[in-house]
Amino acid sequence: xxNGKVYVSELGCSTHSFSNYHFCxxxxxxxxxxxxxxxxxxxxxxxxxxxxxxxxxxxxxxxENIYCYSEWHGSPDIEVTYLCCFLHYESFxxxxxxxxxxxxxxxxxxxICDLLGMGQLEELEAYSMFYKLLGALLPRMVQSxxxxxKTLQTAIEYVTDNWNSDFCVADLAKKCCVSESTVYHLFxxxxxxxxxxxxxxxxxxxxxxxxxxxxxxxxxxxxxxGFNSENHFRKTFFEHTGTxxxxxRKKC
Numbered sequence: 515x516x517n518g519k520v521y522v523s524e525l526g527c528s529t530h531s532f533s534n535y536h537f538c539x540x541x542x543x544x545x546x547x548x549x550x551x552x553x554x555x556x557x558x559x560x561x562x563x564x565x566x567x568x569x570x571x572x573x574x575x576x577x578e579n580i581y582c583y584s585e586w587h588g589s590p591d592i593e594v595t596y597l598c599c600f601l602h603y604e605s606f607x608x609x610x611x612x613x614x615x616x617x618x619x620x621x622x623x624x625x626i627c628d629l630l631g632m633g634q635l636e637e638l639e640a641y642s643m644f645y646k647l648l649g650a651l652l653p654r655m656v657q658s659x660x661x662x663x664k665t666l667q668t669a670i671e672y673v674t675d676n677w678n679s680d681f682c683v684a685d686l687a688k689k690c691c692v693s694e695s696t697v698y699h700l701f702x703x704x705x706x707x708x709x710x711x712x713x714x715x716x717x718x719x720x721x722x723x724x725x726x727x728x729x730x731x732x733x734x735x736x737x738x739x740g741f742n743s744e745n746h747f748r749k750t751f752f753e754h755t756g757t758x759x760x761x762x763r764k765k766c
Contacts, residue, residue, distance in 0.1 A: 555588030
């Protein structure tokens with residue numbers, strides 16, 4: 515790179531599979547840069563007021579310095595495979611984006627994943643292949659002068675880490691050392707929703723996990739994910755998924 519050196523550490527691989535709908539609230543602890551292939555389904559990465567739409571066959575780049583969450587839809591399946599790592603660099607300004615890749619490059623991503631599950635020599639080969647892949651992809655990627663709002667980043671991470679705790683917008687504002695009106699303004703401007711709307715998105719995602727993996731009643735799930743009213747839970751669930759909790763469970 516013209517802007518300085520880049521090196522990679524803690525290279526790993528993960529595959530995520532879901533059915534019908536999934537909301538991913540992101541990872542606030544030790545976020546890594548991700549280079550992923552969308553293998554099934556379609557989705558959106560939402561970050562700082564922007565939305566990046568992806569579909570099966572796309573290769574997506576998500577840098578570690580930008581917090582984003584994602585929403586996924588499948589008919590019925592969703593599957594995404596990521597190469598994950600920490601990228602160390604002197605100057606590296608990219609935002610989430612889809613990269614135009616050849617079929618050979620897509621195959622290399624999956625081959626690197628396979629190598630990482632083997633021995634030490636295979637891991638060295640995986641790192642070598644990943645560096646070559648980065649060398650080919652970086653010149654095609656669009657650099658950005660995106661300004662990161664640290665207050666919003668702090669607010670998002672606080673909500674995602676404390677979604678199952680009792681807190682209000684005043685608590686969130688205090689955590690971010692700003693006024694409540696500033697918190698509302700940031701969420702509306704950058705994410706297109708209120709802090710409570712963002713919190714409810716997380717709670718509905720957890721409710722979906724309960725519906726898919728347990729036999730809990732709708733009433734129990736409503737309480738478990740933090741809704742004081744079952745009717746409010748049903749209404750919010752429909753707003754996010756377009757169906758009722760009971761109908762969603764029958765599809766699982």
